Amino acid sequence: LHNNFTISNSQTLSGIACFAVAALVYSNSLSCGFCFDDHSAILENVDLRPGSPWSNLLRNDFWGTPMHVEGSHKSYRPLTVATFRLNYLLHGLEPMGYHLANVLLHGAVCFLYVQLCALVFGREAVWPSLMAGLLFAVHPINTEAVSNNNNNFKNTHTHTHSHFRAYY
Numbered sequence: 301l302h303n304n305f306t307i308s309n310s311q312t313l314s315g316i317a318c319f320a321v322a323a324l325v326y327s328n329s330l331s332c333g334f335c336f337d338d339h340s341a342i343l344e345n346v347d348l349r350p351g352s353p354w355s356n357l358l359r360n361d362f363w364g365t366p367m368h369v370e371g372s373h374k375s376y377r378p379l380t381v382a383t384f385r386l387n388y389l390l391h392g393l394e395p396m397g398y399h400l401a402n403v404l405l406h407g408a409v410c411f412l413y414v415q416l417c418a419l420v421f422g423r424e425a426v427w428p429s430l431m432a433g434l435l436f437a438v439h440p441i442n443t444e445a446v447s448n449n450n451n452n453f454k455n456t457h458t459h460t461h462s463h464f465r466a467y468y
Contacts, residue, residue: 315411318433341450348388398449
């Protein structure tokens with residue numbers, strides 16, 4: 301890793317370009333509805349509703365079932381459910397809001413990925429950082445993470461964490 305790292309204007313512009321490309325590529329998901337596990341994770345999950353205490357996010361599984369119940373799936377993702385709850389507060393059960401959050405989150409991760417690449421390759425290496433960021437932005441492996449609502453934080457975070465971990 302290069303010492304005295306500062307983000308150059310070129311790297312910032314490269315990150316913004318990757319954010320824009322990611323948003324453009326996945327903008328077609330904004331008009332999609334809920335599908336698959338979204339029905340259980342979002343439409344039927346009482347933990348997303350304003351009347352439910354926020355502390356339930358720490359006690360219940362991803363689907364809103366208490367962890368101690370035998371029928372619990374035991375999938376503990378309180379941060380993901382918190383993002384769903386914030387989406388619910390902003391957009392209710394309108395799928396576009398959930399898809400928009402996924403697209404923006406993916407764009408932000410692409411921006412940060414370009415900055416990480418600049419850290420690894422050196423801030424003068426604008427093209428390699430930009431190309432890596434563009435590849436990450438449009439790579440088909442991210443389609444499920446961006447297009448499916450119930451995977452928003454989990455998959456985007458997992459993919460990003462894998463890339464960050466690979467460099468350290």
